[in-house]
Amino acid sequence: MLRRITIRCYVLPQPWRTGTAGVAGRPWREGVRSISDKDRATTGAAGTTLFMKLADWTELGRMDELACMDSPVHRLDARTKALVTLAFVAVVMSFPRREISALMPFLLYPVVLTSAGRIPARQIFRKLLVAAPFAVLVAIFNPVLDRQPVNIAGPFVMTGGWISFSSVVLRFVLTAWAALALVACTGMNRLCAGLEQLGVPRVFVVQLLFLYRYLFVVADEAAKMTRALELRSGEKRAMSLRVYGSIVGQLLLRSVDRAQRVYRAMKARGFDGEIRLPDSPRLHPADAFFAAACIAFFAAARIWNIADMLGSMLAGRPA
Amino acid sequence: MSHHIVEVRDVHFAYPDGTDALRGISMRIEHGESAALVGCNGAGKSTLLMHLNGYLPTQLGEIRIGDIPLSRGTVATARRAVGMVFQDPDDQLFMPTVAEDVAFGPLNAGLPPREVEHRVAAALARVGMTEVRNRPPYRLSAGEKRAVAIATVLAGEPDILVMDEPSSNLDPRARRRLIELLRSFEHTKIIATHDLDLVLEVCQRVIVMDGGRAVADGPVTEILGNEELMLAHGLELPGLLRRRNALP
Numbered sequence: 320m321l322r323r324i325t326i327r328c329y330v331l332p333q334p335w336r337t338g339t340a341g342v343a344g345r346p347w348r349e350g351v352r353s354i355s356d357k358d359r360a361t362t363g364a365a366g367t368t369l370f371m372k373l374a375d376w377t378e379l380g381r382m383d384e385l386a387c388m389d390s391p392v393h394r395l396d397a398r399t400k401a402l403v404t405l406a407f408v409a410v411v412m413s414f415p416r417r418e419i420s421a422l423m424p425f426l427l428y429p430v431v432l433t434s435a436g437r438i439p440a441r442q443i444f445r446k447l448l449v450a451a452p453f454a455v456l457v458a459i460f461n462p463v464l465d466r467q468p469v470n471i472a473g474p475f476v477m478t479g480g481w482i483s484f485s486s487v488v489l490r491f492v493l494t495a496w497a498a499l500a501l502v503a504c505t506g507m508n509r510l511c512a513g514l515e516q517l518g519v520p521r522v523f524v525v526q527l528l529f530l531y532r533y534l535f536v537v538a539d540e541a542a543k544m545t546r547a548l549e550l551r552s553g554e555k556r557a558m559s560l561r562v563y564g565s566i567v568g569q570l571l572l573r574s575v576d577r578a579q580r581v582y583r584a585m586k587a588r589g590f591d592g593e594i595r596l597p598d599s600p601r602l603h604p605a606d607a608f609f610a611a612a613c614i615a616f617f618a619a620a621r622i623w624n625i626a627d628m629l630g631s632m633l634a635g636r637p638a
Numbered sequence: 639m640s641h642h643i644v645e646v647r648d649v650h651f652a653y654p655d656g657t658d659a660l661r662g663i664s665m666r667i668e669h670g671e672s673a674a675l676v677g678c679n680g681a682g683k684s685t686l687l688m689h690l691n692g693y694l695p696t697q698l699g700e701i702r703i704g705d706i707p708l709s710r711g712t713v714a715t716a717r718r719a720v721g722m723v724f725q726d727p728d729d730q731l732f733m734p735t736v737a738e739d740v741a742f743g744p745l746n747a748g749l750p751p752r753e754v755e756h757r758v759a760a761a762l763a764r765v766g767m768t769e770v771r772n773r774p775p776y777r778l779s780a781g782e783k784r785a786v787a788i789a790t791v792l793a794g795e796p797d798i799l800v801m802d803e804p805s806s807n808l809d810p811r812a813r814r815r816l817i818e819l820l821r822s823f824e825h826t827k828i829i830a831t832h833d834l835d836l837v838l839e840v841c842q843r844v845i846v847m848d849g850g851r852a853v854a855d856g857p858v859t860e861i862l863g864n865e866e867l868m869l870a871h872g873l874e875l876p877g878l879l880r881r882r883n884a885l886p
Binding site: 332384386387435506510532577581583584585586587588589590591593595596 | 691693714717718721722724726729730732733735738742743745746747748772774789790794834835
């Protein structure tokens with residue numbers, strides 16, 4: 320049954336891919352008004368930046384669809400995947416600051432997860448791009464502060480700063496990718512239920528669940544307001560500080576209102592803070608196998624520098 | 639609960655900003671009755687509805703659902719008895735797929751998986767939405783969303799159905815389907831609406847609200863046909879009656 324749906328969600332027309340002025344993943348909700356990249360370039364500058372952010376959020380909405388697909392990775396228990404991802408993140412973070420080559424084999428994990436889960440790569444990469452500035456900002460001063468030259472390969476010399484910068488960015492790609500793949504092949508509801516079963520306090524789990532749900536609520540309101548603003552601002556490009564302030568304030572108030580209505584609807588149907596799933600998750604032998612294989616791989620890649628070993632083997636010299 | 643009765647006794651409510659929304663409203667809706675709440679914007683209809691499932695606490699007065707007074711201790715029971723269909727289906731449909739959304743209520747009630755599945759299938763079949771069960775709710779048309787929103791409530795098997803503006807934003811055919819659906823329910827129904835023609839077709843009784851009070855209460859044709867009363871409270875004769883009056 321599930322498999323059939325999967326395929327159907329998959330081949331549906333995807334107007335958001337071509338850039339549609341929609342409302343958080345529901346482009347046709349209030350009449351279809353397509354905005355091409357050219358149109359977008361001519362709309363108000365401030366509105367455009369907001370719009371861009373929204374477009375990225377819109378992509379987030381696809382995570383739920385990806386999560387309802389069926390694949391061996393999807394069938395794994397949420398707890399297994401959460402724990403393995405956590406182990407992955409911990410191991411990746413445990414490397415020394417200038418490590419690059421030893422981190423490379425770790426790319427295998429998110430790549431395998433993404434391809435086995437049949438998650439379109441662009442879905443992941445777009446989200447990585449959106450989050451990338453944060454990682455880059457964290458490491459941006461490394462090249463300035465650390466100018467010690469380091470020999471990397473043969474005649475190539477880099478400063479330690481650039482190496483640690485690359486290492487930070489690589490770690491970001493690895494961990495964020497693993498986390499995105501986890502959500503994409505588990506789904507937020509299942510993931511949160513899994514976390515709760517693992518003993519994470521319910522307060523945090525519900526917080527996380529609502530953060531995710533209300534993200535769309537806020538994006539929805541923001542999209543409506545930006546559209547109204549763009550439609551009435553004519554040729555004017557920049558948004559004045561006064562308008563910006565009032566828009567942000569309004570956005571907050573409206574989202575609070577809307578969030579309250581959603582909460583009311585949940586309350587009316589008996590929501591009491593506990594997340595319940597239609598089929599109680601059960602651990603299968605596949606879960607144990609997946610966890611054991613992943614952890615063994617992480618451990619091996621942590622202890623030995625597999626990339627170096629491979630390189631030495633290919634070059635025919637001892638490691 | 640043997641009697642699906644809703645009783646509102648002299649209920650007052652003021653919002654924190656000082657707006658008096660309800661100023662001593664009373665009514666009793668009997669088992670199986672289908673009552674419409676009509677009145678202009680700001681008459682207090684939505685505020686009253688929010689009291690009926692205990693979302694807003696009564697500040698003064700009492701609400702009884704099936705002979706049990708509504709209080710902190712009984713609110714969970716009341717919510718199971720009163721199924722609430724909200725004005726904007728987008729607020730009500732928040733799960734990734736239609737089926738999961740319809741299952742939300744029964745799962746919260748702690749029903750076993752088989753019973754949940756049975757209820758989901760039955761509720762979706764009832765509103766004719768079985769074929770959209772695995773689609774995400776935001777992909778549906780307004781009419782489908784409304785039908786699914788009603789299914790989410792039916793899945794809880796409530797005794798009393800409370801609806802806020804069920805026919806808003808619907809095209810004529812979807813509205814017609816909604817009317818047929820509402821007519822087929824044997825539940826006690828309370829419908830707040832501006833769609834007076836829908837009231838004529840679905841309800842037997844009309845309560846006119848104005849300024850937080852019930853200003854008129856009686857059989858549907860008697861109230862809706864009273865032009866003087868309707869105009870005095872910001873309403874007008876329903877189109878169906880106007881046309882009938884215009885005939886020679």
